[in-house]
Amino acid sequence: MNDNKLNILFYLSKTRLNKQKRSPIKCRLTFIGKRKTFSTGLFINPQNWFSKLHQAKPPNPDNNYINTQISLISQKIN
Structure with a gap:
């Protein structure tokens, strides 16, 4: 079994809302059983975040920008 798999997870920190009622998107990397978390x-x-897809929906300029940035972060990590 290959234990050297890198897992990338994007999630919301729902308890940390800012004044505009928006949550920060965080990224968690798991490699060889160790986790590292950082803010994006x-x-x-x-309400616009779909955790199973790791995407923002419905399509609009703000959500498209967020999805593009998440994709770029994933590509840089890989």
Whole structure:
């Protein structure tokens, strides 16, 4: 079994809302059983976040920008 798999997870920190009622998007990397978490610097309305897809929906300029930035972060990590 290959234990050297890198897992990338994007999730919301719903308890940390800012004044505009938006949550920060965080990224968690798991490699060889160790986790590292960092903030992406992106904020989103929690109602627009789909955790199973790791995407913001419905399509609009703000959500498209967030999805593009998440994709770029994933590509840089890989």
